[in-house]
Every structure is written in C-alpha cells, then in structure tokens.
Amino acid sequence: MKSSVLVFLLALSFLTALPAWAQENSPAPSPFPTPSIAPGTDPATATRAWLDTVPADKRAKSDAYFEGGYWLILWNFLVEAAIALLLLGTGLSARIRDFAERTTRFKAMQVALYSILYIVLTSVLSFPLIVYERFFREHAYGLATQTFGPWFSELLLMLLISAFAQTILLIILYAVFRRAPQTWWLWGTGVVILFLAFGIMIAPVYIEPLFNKYKPLADQTISESILTMARANQIPVTQVFEVDASRQSNRVSANVAGFLGTTRIALNDNLLKQCTLPEIRAVMAHEMGHYILNHVTKFLVSYSLLILIALALSKWAFDAAVRRWGERWRVRGIADPAGFPLLALIFAALGFLLTPVSNTITRVSEIEADAFGMNTAREPDGFAKVALKLGTYRKLDPAPLEEFVFFDHPSGRARIRMAMDWKAAHMPTGQSE
Numbered sequence: 001m002k003s004s005v006l007v008f009l010l011a012l013s014f015l016t017a018l019p020a021w022a023q024e025n026s027p028a029p030s031p032f033p034t035p036s037i038a039p040g041t042d043p044a045t046a047t048r049a050w051l052d053t054v055p056a057d058k059r060a061k062s063d064a065y066f067e068g069g070y071w072l073i074l075w076n077f078l079v080e081a082a083i084a085l086l087l088l089g090t091g092l093s094a095r096i097r098d099f100a101e102r103t104t105r106f107k108a109m110q111v112a113l114y115s116i117l118y119i120v121l122t123s124v125l126s127f128p129l130i131v132y133e134r135f136f137r138e139h140a141y142g143l144a145t146q147t148f149g150p151w152f153s154e155l156l157l158m159l160l161i162s163a164f165a166q167t168i169l170l171i172i173l174y175a176v177f178r179r180a181p182q183t184w185w186l187w188g189t190g191v192v193i194l195f196l197a198f199g200i201m202i203a204p205v206y207i208e209p210l211f212n213k214y215k216p217l218a219d220q221t222i223s224e225s226i227l228t229m230a231r232a233n234q235i236p237v238t239q240v241f242e243v244d245a246s247r248q249s250n251r252v253s254a255n256v257a258g259f260l261g262t263t264r265i266a267l268n269d270n271l272l273k274q275c276t277l278p279e280i281r282a283v284m285a286h287e288m289g290h291y292i293l294n295h296v297t298k299f300l301v302s303y304s305l306l307i308l309i310a311l312a313l314s315k316w317a318f319d320a321a322v323r324r325w326g327e328r329w330r331v332r333g334i335a336d337p338a339g340f341p342l343l344a345l346i347f348a349a350l351g352f353l354l355t356p357v358s359n360t361i362t363r364v365s366e367i368e369a370d371a372f373g374m375n376t377a378r379e380p381d382g383f384a385k386v387a388l389k390l391g392t393y394r395k396l397d398p399a400p401l402e403e404f405v406f407f408d409h410p411s412g413r414a415r416i417r418m419a420m421d422w423k424a425a426h427m428p429t430g431q432s433e
C-alpha cells in the first residue's frame with residue numbers, strides 16, 4: 001500500500017509540472033457545410049448526404065474515440081475486479097475492518113472508518129486508469145480544455161463529495177444488513193433508490209454550481225426563442241441560464257433540471273459558441289422533452305427494478321462466495337464491512353453484464369426526447385446539424401447490434417434519419433431557418 005501511495009505522489013508531482021500543452025490542441029468548432037438536398041429527396045438518400053458532409057479523417061477520429069470507449073468498459077471492470085480481489089485475497093480488507101473495530105465500538109463509526117479507508121485505497125489504485133481515461137485520452141482527441149492542475153483539483157473535489165455520499169450510504173446499508181441478514185436485498189433496493197432520487201434532486205442546485213458558474217443568458221433573441229417553447233409546454237421557468245462548460249471541455253450540452261421551485265433551463269457556452277439558433281432550438285426542445293415526459297421518474301422506476309434484480313443476485317453470489325472463501329478472506333458475513341469489496345465486485349460484474357440493458361433504458365428515453373424535440377422546435381436541419389456535431393465524440397454510423405449494446409443515445413445516423421423522415425412528412429417547420 002505504501003509503495004502505491006508513493007508512486008501516486010511521484011506521478012502527481014511530475015504531472016503538475018507539465019506545461020500547459022493541453023489547451024493548444026482543442027479544435028475550433030467544425031463548420032460542417034449544409035448539403036444541398038433537393039425537395040422531395042427520399043429520407044434515406046438525404047440522411048446519406050448529411051453523413052457525407054463529414055470528412056473521412058474526422059469520421060475516423062470519432063470512430064476511434066468511441067470504439068476505444070467499448071474497451072474502457074472492459075478495462076474499468078477488470079481494474080475494479082482486480083482491486084477487489086487484491087483487498088480480499090491479501091487480507092487487507094479484513095485488516096482495515098480490524099483496525100476500525102479497535103478504534104471505535106460503535107458499528108456505524110466502524111463502517112464509516114472502513115468506508116473512508118476503502119475509498120482512499122481504491123482511488124489511489126485506480127488513479128492511473130482514471131487519469132488516462134479522463135485526462136490524457138480526452139486531450140488526445142481534443143475534447144478537453146483543462147490543464148492538469150485545475151482538472152486534478154476538480155477530481156479531488158468530486159472524490160470528496162462521492163466519498164461523503166458513499167460513506168453515508170454504507171452506514172445506512174450496513175444498518176440494514178445487520179438487522180435483516182436474509183432480506184437485506186429487498187430493503188437495500190429501497191435505500192439505494194431513495195438515495196439516488198435525493199441525489200438527482202439536490203445535484204443541480206447544490207453540487208453542479210461547485211464546478212461551473214450559472215448566469216442568466218444575455219442573448220435575448222435566443223432566450224426568448226427558448227422561453228417561447230417552454231411556455232407552449234407548461235414548463236415553469238422565466239429565465240434561461242448559461243453554464244461555463246468550456247472550462248472543462250468543448251462538448252455541446254444543455255439540460256432542464258429541478259423539482260418544485262428549482263426548475264431550471266440551462267445551456268452550455270459551447271452550444272452557444274458552436275451552434276446557430278435552429279440548432280440551439282433543436283437541442284433545447286429535446287431537453288424539454290426529458291422534463292415533460294418525466295424521464296427522471298421513469299428512470300428511477302426502471303432502475304428500481306434493475307437494482308432489485310441485481311441485489312437479489314448479489315445476495316446469492318455473496319453468500320456462495322463467503323461459504324467458499326469467507327474463512328480465507330476473514331469475511332464473516334453480509335454485516336461485516338470487510339466483505340464490501342466482494343459486494344463491489346459482484347455489483348461491478350453485474351453492471352458490466354447489464355451494460356446493454358442500462359444503455360437501452362437511457363437510449364429509449366433519448367429517442368422519445370428526440371421525437372418531442374422535433375415536434376416542438378420544428379428544426380429538422382438544425383437537428384441534423386447538431387447530430388453531426390455530437391458525432392465529434394460519438395460514432396456516427398454504427399452497426400445495429402453495436403448501437404444496441406454500446407449506445408446510450410441514438411447514433412448520428414439514426415437521429416438524422418428521424419429528422420429527414422419528419423421533414424419528408426412535410427410538417428410545418430420552425431420560426432427560424
């Protein structure tokens with residue numbers, strides 16, 4: 001353990017000393033030309049014409065970036081599994097538990113102490129993969145805008161917040177494990193879902209402002225155009241906010257978030273800088289779709305079911321593993337925090353295997369929001385153009401099975417086709433062209 005902390009600190013001092021090379025290679029927004037498509041062209045041909053406006057080298061780069069992500073799903077799982085087996089196999093997990101038990105006699109405090117040490121240890125061990133995936137790789141593809149120092153301090157802040165949240169969650173879960181050693185998976189599902197719902201509610205208001213600044217959108221033409229669509233759909237907002245997302249990346253994004261009095265429409269400055277009004281309208285109407293179609297609630301309902309199944313399977317797998325290796329790992333049972341790496345390993349394995357399921361749950365909502373957005377903004381060409389811009393970091397034209405397994409949003413091709421189908425049906429178009 002000591003040596004990995006040392007390696008970590010060495011890597012850190014080396015990396016922070018690097019010059020600010022990072023910001024130089026962020027690309028200017030790619031000005032895709034609008035293809036000239038004669039009226040009456042069939043949607044399949046029109047879709048092809050849009051896709052053909054992307055130069056081959058750009059296409060190859062975004063394919064490589066996105067396909068690299070498939071391997072990262074595997075690598076992340078393997079690293080998580082290796083760390084869990086290391087903690088169990090070396091008896092380190094049991095030693096941390098022993099230390100927690102010697103330090104305090106309160107069960108909740110023992111869990112808290114275990115959780116904090118576990119988070120520190122696993123964060124250090126997975127740091128090389130994190131820094132590759134979220135820093136070097138993002139810069140190599142020109143998607144990130146931050147130098148190492150600010151990036152790292154944001155990573156630490158994020159880690160601190162998730163350590164706090166995870167520790168509270170574990171204190172509650174282990175209280176459940178102690179009281180219901182046979183039916184914990186049932187009560188545990190309830191705890192996890194309530195926790196998830198609480199997080200979704202407070203994150204936009206209390207956590208996101210820690211990383212980015214939200215200010216009212218200055219451009220009246222854009223904000224009025226967005227608010228008109230909001231009013232037409234009973235979304236209770238009177239102001240549009242702009243987020244300084246360009247601090248971290250040059251990805252285009254927006255959201256409509258909140259509950260009760262905190263509903264907020266926000267778009268990021270990359271969207272403002274890189275897109276025209278029809279494109280902005282297409283994106284914002286899509287985000288309104290998530291809000292109007294209650295996608296957060298539906299997400300929580302589908303995940304309740306998924307988590308229930310996952311925890312039921314976890315109970316079976318956990319008990320079987322403890323029967324077999326419990327003595328060697330010095331794990332006494334579900335209520336013993338020393339068994340947490342085993343639980344984390346089982347969950348990581350299920351999460352890995354269920355990748356197509358969770359992606360499909362999200363992708364279906366995205367398709368619904370696209371349909372809502374298309375009918376609200378009435379900007380098929382703007383929609384097609386944004387789909388191409390999102391293609392900077394998402395493969396534009398995947399095989400059907402590939403899209404089913406790996407895509408949590410529809411592919412660029414699918415989105416453009418939807419826009420061209422809509423256009424071919426001669427629906428009345430939007431206020432601006």
Ligand SMILES: [Zn+2]
Nearest residue numbers: 286290366369
């Ligand atoms: Zn969406």
